[in-house]
Amino acid sequence: MKIGFIGCGNMATSIIKGIIRKQIIDAENIIASAKTKATLDRVQKELGVKVSTDNLEVTENSDILVLAVKPQYYPEVIAQIKDVVRKEQIVISIAPGKTLDWLQEQFGGAVRLVRTMPNTPALVGEGMTGACRNEYVTDEDYATVLQILGSFGEVETIPENLMDVCVSVSGSSPAYIYILIEAMADGAVADGMPRAQAYKFAAQSVLGSAKMVLETGKHPGELKDQVCSPGGTTIEAVRVLEEKGFRSSVIEAMKACVRKARGI
Numbered sequence: 001m002k003i004g005f006i007g008c009g010n011m012a013t014s015i016i017k018g019i020i021r022k023q024i025i026d027a028e029n030i031i032a033s034a035k036t037k038a039t040l041d042r043v044q045k046e047l048g049v050k051v052s053t054d055n056l057e058v059t060e061n062s063d064i065l066v067l068a069v070k071p072q073y074y075p076e077v078i079a080q081i082k083d084v085v086r087k088e089q090i091v092i093s094i095a096p097g098k099t100l101d102w103l104q105e106q107f108g109g110a111v112r113l114v115r116t117m118p119n120t121p122a123l124v125g126e127g128m129t130g131a132c133r134n135e136y137v138t139d140e141d142y143a144t145v146l147q148i149l150g151s152f153g154e155v156e157t158i159p160e161n162l163m164d165v166c167v168s169v170s171g172s173s174p175a176y177i178y179i180l181i182e183a184m185a186d187g188a189v190a191d192g193m194p195r196a197q198a199y200k201f202a203a204q205s206v207l208g209s210a211k212m213v214l215e216t217g218k219h220p221g222e223l224k225d226q227v228c229s230p231g232g233t234t235i236e237a238v239r240v241l242e243e244k245g246f247r248s249s250v251i252e253a254m255k256a257c258v259r260k261a262r263g264i
């Protein structure tokens, strides 16, 4: 099994590292292209995969091809490769806003397409990916793709109409969490904790809280209530978060994210 990446920036690098880490595909069976030599040098050194500036070479040398360029470059990249994509090849999109119908139209023929929305925690094997496929992808093909996507975290098949929501809740959401961690650390530093220690305390608390939601199956509100002692410290913090619109800022930010995804 050979996998190719057209574009090798933040997302492709995270996916490739995740795949290599789990030994699903060896580095020698992975090929990636980029626009600049600087990126290819970095990728070769950091990941040990084959590299090329030629998108056709990547296409010809892969069974599964991941389009890992920014959405605005999808039309030019697809126009470049569409005549060399083979019938049995599987093409994976990771771009927001690009529907299966749109992708199909750009290829101008029957192509096995899987539309996904991954996220960068793939790099540490804790990604969350939403996926859906078109009618040309066989069950066997799709099982292979799910195995690859599952090698760097969790993967779930979702209806295509939820793909824009997936962008906001998992594709983009690591950014919100990093801001939260940074803000929590700033708060701790403001009250005297050394910066490096503050990041550790904040990040580990986010990690632990996420695990509590996933592993206890309890409602997040119930878990929150367990932390809030009557007349205690936590409810004071929660009161201020509510006053400052924390919950509403997250919801509105996510709605803006979905609107943007729908317009790409």
Ligand SMILES: NC(=O)C1=CN([C@@H]2O[C@H](COP(=O)(O)OP(=O)(O)OC[C@H]3O[C@@H](n4cnc5c(N)ncnc54)[C@H](OP(=O)(O)O)[C@@H]3O)[C@@H](O)[C@H]2O)C=CC1
Pocket: 006, 007, 008, 009, 010, 011, 012, 033, 034, 035, 036, 037, 039, 040, 055, 067, 068, 069, 070, 071, 073, 077, 094, 095, 096, 117, 118, 119, 120, 171, 172
């Ligand atoms: N970053 C994220 O958290 C996520 C990103 N995505 C999606 O993943 C895709 C890639 O995003 P991301 O990795 O962040 O972007 P980056 O800008 O980090 O990487 C894009 C890569 O594409 C390369 N590139 C640009 N034009 C071409 C071309 N014509 N042929 C070959 N390579 C080209 C760039 O090369 P060079 O470096 O030489 O300029 C770069 O390596 C996007 O569609 C994005 O929406 C999806 C989920 C999460």
Ligand SMILES: O=C(O)[C@@H]1CCC=N1
Pocket: 096, 167, 171, 172
């Ligand atoms: O910001 C973006 O457009 C991409 C898609 C999801 C995460 N990053």
